[in-house]
Amino acid sequence: MELSDRQEEIIEIVKENGPITGENIAERLHLTRATLRPDLAILTMAGFLEARPRVGYFYTGKTGSELLTEKIKKFKVHEYQSIPIVIKESVSVYDAISTMFLEDVGTLFVVDESSNLIGVVSRKDLLRASIGQKDLNLIPIHIIMTRMPNITVCRKDDLLIDVAKTLIDKQIDGLPVVKDTDIGLEVIGRITKTTITKAFVELVLDKHL
Ligand code: ADP
DSSP: OOHHHHHHHHHHHHEEEEEEOOOHHHHHHOOOOHHHHHHHHHHHHTEEEEETTEEEEEEOOOHHHHHHHHTTTBBBHHHHHBBBOOETTSHHHHHHHHHHHTTSSEEEEEETTTTTTEEEEEEHHHHHHHEEEEEEGGBBHHSSEETSOOOOOOOOTTTTHHHHHHHHHHHHHHEHHHHHHHHEEEEEEEEHHHHHHHHHHHHHHTOOO
């Protein structure tokens, strides 16, 4: 977050004189309280200053990068997850490839008749299965998929930063977001490297201020 000269000046005043009222800050800057209000709101929301009723403004002592870290650690999976593309275990490798192109995704989640998550198929899984095969219609997807219990999942209230770490540690492109049911895991979303990239760009554009 880029601070304006005036905002920097306000921080300096509060650092040296806090706790200090909005009115006193305004006086020092030869401005009206109303002119100052938006700057104080921004500095408080961003976490540089803290406002206590009837006392005034304090400097929190947090640096820009500490505040950024705090912000990132609040991102939850459900705020960013996108729609998962699922296929049935009985479909063929050929159908899975078609679905991947049609839906424009790199990972498909495989579910059983009761919609429980049972597998994951990536682009390379499909390439590997295709090499040297004449008829891809004859190979069912469940033969080539990565199957439970080896699937890494996440849940809607998990932190996005933890999912990002998992993607790196496990060297995979995405995770299904699942909901626990009586009979297994239902796929309700997906988080991919693209999701993380989007969050990163949004952060820089300051949407989460
Ligand atoms: P690609 O293979 O196209 O590079 P990935 O890196 O995502 O894509 O997949 C690598 C391997 O990990 C594949 O065999 C895939 O089936 C498997 N895989 C993908 N996502 C998961 C997951 N969430 N949990 C477990 N295995 C996964």
